[in-house]
Amino acid sequence: MDLLNTLVDKGLRRETPTRAEALAVLATSDDDLLDVVAAAGKVRRHWFGRRVKLNYLVNLKSGLCPEDCSYCSQRLGSKADILKYTWLKPDQASQAAAAGLAGGAKRVCLVASGRGPTDRDVDRVSDTIRAIKDQNEDVEVCACLGLLSDGQAERLREAGADAYNHNLNTSESTYGDITTTHTYADRVDTVRKAHAAGLSACSGLIAGMGESDEDLVDVVFALRGLDPDSVPVNFLIPFEGTPLAKEWNLTPQRCLRILAMTRFVCPDVEVRIAGGREVHLRTMQPLALHLANSIFLGDYLTSEGQAGKADLEMIADAGFEVEGAGEVTLPEHRAGGGCGSHEGGGACGPAVTDSSASAPEEPRTDLVAVRRRGAGTDLAPNA
C-alpha cells in the first residue's frame, strides 16, 4: 500500500504525516490490519528496537475528586464502587512502588485525584519522591497531580521528579463535552509548565469516548505540537456509575489502528498502551507491542489489570524484551535533552480506504474489575 510505504518513510525521518494520511490509517479495513501493524512496527523498531518499558502506577489519593471528567471513576458524583482514600504516606507509597520495581518496572507514576495540588500537596509528594529515590536510585519518577500552579513544576523537579503527566485526553473541539470544570487550555498550560521546568512531559489521550476519527487525529497532532517524550494511549474503561458507562465503542482492531496512527504521528516518542488494554485489546494485546514501546505493569488507578506475571510472559512470548533500568528509553536526539524537534510538511497522502472494519461487539463488562488490592488496602499489589 502506497500509504503505508509513505508513512514508514516519514516515520523513519521523524516527518509529520498529513492529516489525510493519519485519517486514512484509522479508515483502513480489517483486511489490511496486519499490513498496518507491520508498517508501524518498522517505525517502532527503528526508534525503540524490541524493548518494552514497564511503568507502575501508585494511586496516592483515590476518589473524592471535585472535577467532573465524565470518563473518570473518581469524578464528582461518581457512583462507581471504587476504593476511596486520602494521601498515602511516603513510606506506604514507597512500599507500593517497590512491588512494581521488583516486578521489572523502571518508572513509577505517582498519581493523585483532584483538580491540582496545593503547595502542601507538593511538599507531601516531594517527600514521597525522595522516599522512593532513597530506596531505588535508578528509578524514574513521574508525578501526575492535575493542573499545576506557577512554580510547582519547578519544586517537583527539585524534589527529584523526572517527568510530569497530564493528558489532553481528547480534541479541543469536544473537550467541553467531556469535562466542564476545567478547559482544554488549562491542560495544555500544565503540559507546557512541566516542559518549561525541565520535566519530561508525558501527555496522552483516551479513545472510545464517542469521538470521531477527526477528533483522534486532532488530539494526536496537538500532542505532537506539544512535543511530549511519552504519549499514553488509554482505551476508555466504561465504569458503571459514570456518565460514559454505556460507551462500548472499541474493537481490538480499532485499538490497533489508533495505536498505529499515534506511532506514525509521534514516531520517536514513547507510545504507551495505558488503561483499558485488557478490556478492549484482549487477546490481541501482543500485536499492540509492535506499535507501542511501553505499557503499565499490573493494576491501574481504580481497576485491576491482568497479573503482572502474565504481562511479562506476553512480552517474552511476543519476542520483545523488558527494558532494563540502565537502558535509555528515548532515541539519542531526545534522551540527551535534545529538542526532539519535528520537521513538518510532506505531500498529501493517498485517498482514504473504504473501511470494512468490524463493528463493536457486546459490552464486556465482565472484564472491568474494580481494584481491591495494592495501594490503599491491606492486600498485596499486583506486579
Ligand code: SF4
Ligand atoms: S481525571 Fe483527574 S481531575 Fe478528572 S475527575 Fe478524575 S481524578 Fe478528577
